[in-house]
Amino acid sequence: MSSREDILQSIRRNTRVRYEKPDLSGLEHEALTYEDKLSKFCEILKQVGGQAVILKDKENVNDMIKAAYPEAKRIASTIKEIKTGNTIQPITCSTFHPDDVENSGDLDGTDVAIVDGRIGVCENGAVWLTQDVEQRAVYFISEALVIILDRNNLVNNMHEAYKQIDTGEYGYGVFISGPSKTADIEQALVMGAHGARSVTVILI
Amino acid sequence: MSTKHSKAAGKFLENKGLAAWHDETLWMVRAKRDKVSKEVPEWEHLRDMASAIKMYSNSHLEQLLMEFEKNALANGAHVYWAKDADEYCSIVYNILKGHQVKHFIKSKSMLAEECGLNEFLENKGIEVVESDLGERILQLMHKRPSHIVLPAIHVKKEEIGELFVREMGTEPGNNDQTYLTHAARKNLRRKFIEAEAAMTGANFAVASTGECVVCTNEGNADMGTSQPKLQITAFGMEKIVPDRDALGVFTRLLARSGTGQPITTYTSHYRKPRKGGELHIIIVDNGRSRILADQEHVKTLNCLRCGACMNTCPVYRRSGGYSYTYFIPGPIGINLGMLKAPLHYYDNVSACSLCYSCQNVCPAKVNLADQIYHWRQQLHTLGVASSSKKLMSGGMKFLMSRPALFNFALKNAPIVNSLPRGMIYNDLNDWGKEREIPEFAKESFNEMWKKNKVK
Numbered sequence: 001m002s003s004r005e006d007i008l009q010s011i012r013r014n015t016r017v018r019y020e021k022p023d024l025s026g027l028e029h030e031a032l033t034y035e036d037k038l039s040k041f042c043e044i045l046k047q048v049g050g051q052a053v054i055l056k057d058k059e060n061v062n063d064m065i066k067a068a069y070p071e072a073k074r075i076a077s078t079i080k081e082i083k084t085g086n087t088i089q090p091i092t093c094s095t096f097h098p099d100d101v102e103n104s105g106d107l108d109g110t111d112v113a114i115v116d117g118r119i120g121v122c123e124n125g126a127v128w129l130t131q132d133v134e135q136r137a138v139y140f141i142s143e144a145l146v147i148i149l150d151r152n153n154l155v156n157n158m159h160e161a162y163k164q165i166d167t168g169e170y171g172y173g174v175f176i177s178g179p180s181k182t183a184d185i186e187q188a189l190v191m192g193a194h195g196a197r198s199v200t201v202i203l204i
Numbered sequence: 205m206s207t208k209h210s211k212a213a214g215k216f217l218e219n220k221g222l223a224a225w226h227d228e229t230l231w232m233v234r235a236k237r238d239k240v241s242k243e244v245p246e247w248e249h250l251r252d253m254a255s256a257i258k259m260y261s262n263s264h265l266e267q268l269l270m271e272f273e274k275n276a277l278a279n280g281a282h283v284y285w286a287k288d289a290d291e292y293c294s295i296v297y298n299i300l301k302g303h304q305v306k307h308f309i310k311s312k313s314m315l316a317e318e319c320g321l322n323e324f325l326e327n328k329g330i331e332v333v334e335s336d337l338g339e340r341i342l343q344l345m346h347k348r349p350s351h352i353v354l355p356a357i358h359v360k361k362e363e364i365g366e367l368f369v370r371e372m373g374t375e376p377g378n379n380d381q382t383y384l385t386h387a388a389r390k391n392l393r394r395k396f397i398e399a400e401a402a403m404t405g406a407n408f409a410v411a412s413t414g415e416c417v418v419c420t421n422e423g424n425a426d427m428g429t430s431q432p433k434l435q436i437t438a439f440g441m442e443k444i445v446p447d448r449d450a451l452g453v454f455t456r457l458l459a460r461s462g463t464g465q466p467i468t469t470y471t472s473h474y475r476k477p478r479k480g481g482e483l484h485i486i487i488v489d490n491g492r493s494r495i496l497a498d499q500e501h502v503k504t505l506n507c508l509r510c511g512a513c514m515n516t517c518p519v520y521r522r523s524g525g526y527s528y529t530y531f532i533p534g535p536i537g538i539n540l541g542m543l544k545a546p547l548h549y550y551d552n553v554s555a556c557s558l559c560y561s562c563q564n565v566c567p568a569k570v571n572l573a574d575q576i577y578h579w580r581q582q583l584h585t586l587g588v589a590s591s592s593k594k595l596m597s598g599g600m601k602f603l604m605s606r607p608a609l610f611n612f613a614l615k616n617a618p619i620v621n622s623l624p625r626g627m628i629y630n631d632l633n634d635w636g637k638e639r640e641i642p643e644f645a646k647e648s649f650n651e652m653w654k655k656n657k658v659k
Binding site: 002003004006007008010011012013014015016017018019020021022024026027028030031032044047048104105108121123124125126134135136137139140141157158159161162163165167170171172173174175176177178179180181182183184185186187188190192193194195196 | 229232233244245246249250253256257259260263264265266269270279280285286287291335336337338341354355356357360361364381382384385386388389392393396397413415421422423424426427430431441446448449450451452453455456463465466467468469470471472473474475476477478479487489493494495496497499502
């Protein structure tokens with residue numbers, strides 16, 4: 001008999017009381033909500049070490065990115081343009097597309113990656129990214145991450161977030177809440193363990 | 205009466221500075237957990253639902269694991285089933301061998317620790333690199349984790365500084381945490397890029413989608429799995445959850461309970477292999493299905509491995525992870541060790557004051573203290589109860605069931621107060637070891653009550 005059959009048989013033999021699947025609707029209904037989602041999201045993102053900036057009318061997103069990371073030379077972008085109201089702003093500050101490289105390791109040394117955020121979660125400052133390029137390393141390997149997020153796509157909590165997301169065609173998605181961090185040496189908090197040292201979410 | 209735990213704890217406490225730091229630091233993590241949990245008014249409801257989901261999923265494992273397998277196969281993953289540690293290690297080895305892997309990068313997995321994966325692979329000539337910073341430090345020091353979430357909590361930065369001078373060529377004497385962390389970032393980045401395969405554990409496996417979810421703060425699981433195109437993910441079968449709505453509950457609890465963060469930095473959802481790559485998923489039993497039949501202890505399968513029970517435990521904080529004989533320390537480790545091999549790990553059940561704090565902070569409501577109490581009741585049956593404790597409780601029973609004798613003894617007890625220390629603190633009195641005997645009152649409550657002195 002295969003291990004699969006052995007294990008399933010052992011489960012059948014040993015399972016005792018069968019509990020019903022709980023109804024989560026009460027909890028989901030009761031869960032935290034915020035009156036001002038935009039300011040809550042900005043506040044929590046700051047607490048987890050990131051920063052949120054709101055793109056104002058007539059402000060250019062490229063200027064904003066260049067002002068935030070003036071030293072950046074290698075800038076990858078997974079998006080060509082952003083839409084704000086009726087206007088379209090092309091992303092002109094990037095120097096390459098992440099799928100232009102031959103190997104994922106060639107992305108090492110990327111200063112800034114500009115990526116598309118799908119959903120922002122107010123209770124924890126996390127943004128949901130769905131893999132939309134072949135080299136998903138770009139979300140982690142660059143020194144700084146700039147996430148473009150539509151301010152209308154903010155949700156209160158994780159229950160609401162999970163109702164709206166999917167992992168898309170590539171079959172990979174991730175919530176990112178601020179920069180990579182560790183406290184493994186004497187519990188001192190250090191940003192930039194392996195992933196981005198700095199995360200900026202631009203709300204459009 | 206001394207157990208292996210209490211002897212090892214005695215050693216840990218000899219370094220007073222480190223012991224005090226350990227205690228205070230973990231208490232600070234516990235305080236952070238309190239703060240963030242209080243920001244969520246529905247916190248107790250969340251815990252109730254987390255527990256209810258686990259009780260459901262662990263009593264429907266057959267159905268959910270088969271659903272997971274079906275969906276994972278449809279996603280293009282390979283799925284394996286491992287009965288025990290040996291089978292799990294062999295499956296990993298065969299995948300690596302089949303792809304001529306020489307460099308293997310891992311993110312933190314308690315299952316790999318449980319099954320001794322690193323030693324197994326290293327003996328077969330495969331270089332295994334741990335990528336979580338704390339795990340990497342311990343790997344280079346040839347030590348084991350002393351905490352499941354904060355693995356290097358017992359190591360001082362000076363030791364790490366010296367280690368990194370040797371291993372990574374850092375400046376001697378520079379023990380700054382930021383400097384050392386960034387040196388490791390640079391050093392491990394090469395390892396990520398050179399590796400031919402990457403491995404992760406899983407915090408959750410979702411039956412309805414066939415995806416595995418991994419939570420990290422460092423981003424090491426994602427750095428690993430976005431470089432080499434060969435990914436292996438293994439999980440103990442109790443990590444299964446029915447659907448994404450369940451993830452909504454667990455992702456709100458996990459980091460808040462473990463480290464006091466509102467969520468981990470990265471919550472990664474691996475559903476399909478990368479283009480031109482392979483995703484291999486191993487479902488591991490290794491004794492878990494046996495626990496299903498044990499009604500007293502089945503709730504250990506609810507555990508999310510968040511570490512909250514360790515941070516809050518007054519005994520763990522003051523004795524350190526190495527004082528326990530099982531590889532997982534603290535309240536959950538006491539219970540898991542007993543389930544693994546009671547005659548081997550019974551020393552740990554005394555490492556508990558039954559304060560019940562662990563049970564009250566556990567996000568999935570594992571009845572940790574109830575279970576420890578229950579194990580203690582079994583020690584006699586297992587034939588490992590302490591003979592001196594049995595003698596003393598036998599004596600107490602004799603005394604307490606004879607009121608006249610008891611009152612006589614109590615009346616004369618204050619004599620002990622004026623005895624020379626040597627007569628009280630000696631080898632004959634186990635209760636006088638490592639603690640001061642309280643002073644006996646001149647008058648008992650009973651006498652005071654009778655004289656109407658109690659208002």
